[in-house]
Amino acid sequence: MRILKTALFVSTLGVLVACGGRGGSGDRTIIQNKGSDTLVNVAQAWAEEYAKKNKDVAVAVTGGGSGTGIAALINGTVDIANASRKMKQKEIDLAKSRGIEPKEWVVGFDALAVYIHKNNPKTKYTIKELANIYGEGGPTEAWSDLAIEVPGCQSGKIVRISRQNNSGTYAYFRKTVLGKNDFKLGSNDLHGSKDVVDAVEKTPCAIGYSGLAYATDHVGVAEVAKDANSPYVKPTVQSAVDGTYPIARPLLMYTNGEPTGAVKVYLDWILSAEGQAIIKKKGYAPVR
């Protein structure tokens, strides 16, 4: 027993020594920032940049999805919740019943890109075609239904890549593309924005949706038209800002009431020219 105790004691000491290397003051202000996977990289970029210029305020960034962030705001465990969808009325009511007044901030825009395999010859889709692929009761099951053949896709069946249901990306795609309809069963629901792009890159039969910021050279990005009479538009920062790309959404942050102190200074900085230059660099559209 004594040996065991000594081992524990020594390991504790080890930690203390290892961590004592960078002593700091205890009066640092910490801003808790949690939520959307879509926003997590920009949130990280902001926090990283902010740490360089402001040593007294530390921003802790956590992901988990828009739903996770909003739930944390309702529970009062975060200062700023990131969301890639608006809060539902039900969530706002629940927050208010707990004495929390959600205040919404638009911090940027994101074009939701439709990803296809590099070899897929069909690079233009209307919203209706996407709904037929993804929506419940939609007739499109195989690439041959769209009169094309995808090289390398032996089964010919469309592999639908989607997101888990607490994702803001999932909610936004459903609202904008499927309308009131639900998703068809049997899609592959992945847990990260980047996962979707990786999966499509490796699967010739696949189609998926995710933020434009996750686009790589190894995957095809489709042009999307609002309806058959509208032009097909490539998702870019520009087309997201001017609204010509039909599936672009605002990126949001929520605070409890009018922010004060360090949280207000941080939000002001995010919305300043400096903060907005960072979001643009990460592949999203700035607010101004």
Added chain:
Amino acid sequence: MFDATDLNASNRRKQRLVKMLFLMMTILLIVPVLLILTVLVIKGGPVLSFEFLFSDPKEQMTAGGIFPALIGTVWLVTVALLASVPLGVAAAIYLSEYAPDNWFTRAINLAIINLAGVPSIVHALFGVGAFVLFFEFGTSILAASLTLAVLTLPVVIVATRESLQAVPRAFREACWNMGATRWQTIRRVVLPNSVSGILTGVILEVSRTAGETAPIMFTGAAIFLPFLPESVNDQTMAMSLHLYAMATQVPLPEHAQALPYGVALVLIGMVLAMNAISIGFRMWLRGKKKW
């Protein structure tokens, strides 16, 4: 009496076939482990450097190192151990040395077995409800480590209880007959003879604690934190969450593709190193065993 007869050809063939089959399956078991290690070493090896281990991540994890995550994992594992080992060993001592065989003890045993089967994400939610919100520890190392401690308690209890029961009953009886109390017997005879088994439980716990992601994701670990934790009330970064974020959230440019493999290699290396130390310690203790 039976006379030994020669195996006939058919039986001999079957014998050989079955033996080969089982051998194949055993080899199959090792293949994934070897594959994982090979891939990690080949792809992650070139990333490793002094700078990778001891500098902060930069450019949203696409450059720089993993130091805050490394330190964070050490914090989480240590605090979890400090919480679960005394508790688990105490519970095991009670169950093995004191508890009468009645419905109450059986219920406790059943609860422990069930606790071991609870998925880690359920532990995570329990941690949020109990430690973060109810006890108001907030998202902190304390909340995350306690969640990990609850998660790994069954491992410690079961391993400790088994090693206590491996001490021959005759030892205890001899001790009692000399007039020693139960506690004196436990302290002087049973525990010293079972330390090596208890350590096995601790080793298993360390490996599991260091690798778990779900229980710490909501209770205390952050994807990005611009400072190192200084007390158990701070949040922290952690290796497992760092790897998860890199693999699923961060668009890695071409030059950073190898980074997640490096992180995984360090995580596995860390666990192996901790295990090696404990195993060495255990062998040394076993060498001192007199029976």
